[in-house]
Amino acid sequence: MTHVLAQGTFDILHPGHVHYLRDAAGMGDRLSVIIARRENVTHKEPPILSNRQRRDMIEALGVVDDALVGHPEDIFSPIEDLDPDIIVLGYDQHHDDAAIEAELDRRGIECVVRRASPLDPDDDELLSTGRIIDRICEERC
Ligand SMILES: Cc1cc2nc3c(=O)[nH]c(=O)nc-3n(C[C@H](O)[C@H](O)[C@H](O)COP(=O)(O)O)c2cc1C
Ligand SMILES: Nc1ncnc2c1ncn2[C@@H]1O[C@H](COP(=O)(O)OP(=O)(O)OP(=O)(O)O)[C@@H](O)[C@H]1O
Numbered sequence: 001m002t003h004v005l006a007q008g009t010f011d012i013l014h015p016g017h018v019h020y021l022r023d024a025a026g027m028g029d030r031l032s033v034i035i036a037r038r039e040n041v042t043h044k045e046p047p048i049l050s051n052r053q054r055r056d057m058i059e060a061l062g063v064v065d066d067a068l069v070g071h072p073e074d075i076f077s078p079i080e081d082l083d084p085d086i087i088v089l090g091y092d093q094h095h096d097d098a099a100i101e102a103e104l105d106r107r108g109i110e111c112v113v114r115r116a117s118p119l120d121p122d123d124d125e126l127l128s129t130g131r132i133i134d135r136i137c138e139e140r141c
Contacts, residue, residue, distance in 0.1 A: 002028030
């Protein structure tokens with residue numbers, strides 16, 4: 001059984017998130033997802049929805065076996081507990097694949113890192129939480 005791990009913020013779900021998680025699920029037999037804690041989302045605006053709400057939405061998806069809110073300080077702690085075979089990073093995530101692999105190795109976790117594919121939007125469809133919020137502000141506020 002190949003255990004796959006995905007992670008992200010997943011604030012206000014859209015089809016890009018579903019594509020990422022389908023892609024990740026297709027790489028193995030079981031998909032676990034770590035939800036980034038609000039206080040750890042520092043590379044962009046913090047999420048609108050709470051940790052628990054974002055976790056509940058992800059866990060409701062059919063391709064996801066389990067979803068959990070991440071660790072507050074040590075992002076490798078849940079990985080040690082889950083012991084996945086593959087970590088799938090999103091196509092555009094800012095993480096350094098080699099640095100993650102080096103830390104997994106240092107902690108004795110046998111796990112490879114892969115990248116998911118992108119999903120390109122059609123016409124004026126949006127596949128970005130930030131851009132969806134921008135459009136709501138432009139058209140509804
Ligand atoms: C392998 C891995 C494990 C992570 N685990 C956690 C965690 O336990 N807790 C947490 O708050 N963030 C964790 N993160 C960080 C968030 O997922 C991070 O903010 C993520 O880059 C958000 O991506 P997004 O902007 O694509 O949604 C982890 C990241 C990676 C790459
Ligand atoms: N269009 C897309 N195609 C494939 N994967 C996507 C797409 N949009 C988001 N994802 C993936 O979903 C995961 C979580 O994404 P995130 O929560 O950052 O959403 P986002 O919509 O990209 O957010 P923001 O617009 O605020 O940066 C990431 O791994 C990201 O790569």
